[in-house]
Amino acid sequence: MTLQYDDPIIELYRESFPDFARMVRRMGGSLEEAKDSFHDALLIYLEKGKAGTLQLHSSPRAYLLGTAKICWLHTRKKGAMLSLPEGFEPATPEEPDTEEREKKLLDSLQKSGKKCLELLKAVYYDHCSMDHIAGRFGFKGRRSATVQKYKCLEKVRKEIKITEIYAQ
């Protein structure tokens, strides 16, 4: 039985991934590699869609397959000359110290202010309207939601400062 879901991304995944997996297999790659590159491409597609910068010249499926192929070639270091879609930076290894510091900060923020992080995600990553955010998080209106957004940013900034002080 085929499961039914409301999320259009699920249908896009279902109809695109097997073709991409076949392509990767032909090029000598594994299922895990195919999945990782496909997820990178899906992330690019979703982020660009949310930011309103997605420029589709063909179908979402064709965009996804093309982007996933570039991502896969990048991971194989075969695609140094291929460019990723505008605005997307391929993952580059961070300095171990920076990565560790960011991980610690994020852990601490998730413990102390999960609601704030969710609100900030909705504003800056999902690009939701302040009216939508007010409704979702239970604020009186867009003004209260905006004030809360800045209070949350202030909270994150303070956490960063405290962590830096302890690190010194």
Add this chain to the structure above:
Amino acid sequence: MRSDLNEIAQIDQYLFRQFSEEEGKRFEARLSMGDALAEKVEAQRMAHRLIRLYSRKKERDRIEGIYRQLLEEPAFAHQLKTIFI
């Protein structure tokens, strides 16, 4: 809005390049006058980096969840099995 929250809003405008040329110049002049504001700008830049890290992690988890759900569909799982047999 509290004045310190107004300042946070202004730093956001600076970081996301939403200032007019004139406003941008005024803000940069304030930045060059002392370390306190510069420190706040750097902390806010880092805050946005962390928000992005958190959000991407959540989105990747969601995508991984979709993959796992689809693997429970016999037709989908069979397709992948025949490709990588």
